[in-house]
Amino acid sequence: MVHLTEETLSELLDGESVAGAGEHLSSCSVCQDELEALRQLRAELRELPDLGAPEDLWMRIEAGLPGSRRGWRAGLRGPRLVALQAVAAAAVFVIGLGLGRAMWSDGPGSEAGVGAVAASRPSAMTLTEAMAEVQRRGADYDEALQNLERLARQEGAPVPSLAQQRLVGLQMLVEASRTALSVEPADPVLNSYLFAAVEERDAMLRELNEVQGPGEQVLWR
């Protein structure tokens, strides 16, 4: 027996009438089963569940929208991005040094934790190596800072809050951006970078000042 073609079955599935197909179908269980299987498969297609969008999708979309603060970051590519990352990483590292000094300026052995990190001279010969070195030393410093914080808590010494640490970090980014702009004052990326850092720093300042009393407010230029 010659069975119905896939084209004919498809037409029947869509409710079209095909000459002679009805007669064949009524007497052929193979084609009946095939048509039913196609109908079932179409139902399964329609019942496929909705999918969740990737988590980072909105960030990608936002970066391309006018007025986005992420746009300038998304536009960074190549050496310029590496240089800015180096500036940022170096700034974070320096912030840590400053923070450590600030914490221990009143006590004996005040630079013990800092000295452990800052003792050796940089040895990197290329930008990539320098980035790796900064990151490595930053990780070392993080460990040293955690140790300092632990000891400070044990001895009852003051420990800066996370917000204060962020504030110092943001101020260092502002300064690093200004330094970079002194070399390339018209660079739009660097200007955007400074703008974003100032905006974040001021937001953090407002947040801190809301928590503190009027006489204790932090002021920053």
Added chain:
Amino acid sequence: MVDLAEATLVRRARAGQLEAMRQLYERHASRVYTVVRRLAGDDDLAADLAQDAWTNAFQRIRDFRGESAFGTWVHRVAVNTALTRLRQAARRRDLERGFDGATTLGNPDRWPAAGAAERVTVQRALDLLPDGYRSVLWLHDVEGYTHEEIGARLGIAVGTSKSQLSKARARLRALVTQSRAGVRS
């Protein structure tokens, strides 16, 4: 019924407010991603298509007149964006005739075979179809497009759309049957 909250979000998004755009995105992200993922047959491409679709939608949001729900409108934008990109990609690969099934992609012997031990779900089987077959099948059987509408969007004849649909259904059926038989044995 007009969704007043959504109408407000649309108005604010038209004014360029990013937060309103983000909220509109949150409301319809899944629906948009799902349709482009079904058409793309690939996660990475789907993410790119969804990004393009939303960017297009927000750039053209002034064209949205509120005659349909925003979700319906952005869904349509997503379908059009995906089909345009897929056609461009096919042209770049010199496979535009893939939509007609006339290239190697239309030859069942050249299609990627599912492993016998692999349980090919309907979703996976859909991914294994050639772009043109998958597009026609999804647009017709799920989105409810007519062959005339599909032909206009894909740049193919109505007869070609019908032919692609029957081949896509048959191939999908073969893939799923083969897989389920493999799992049972």
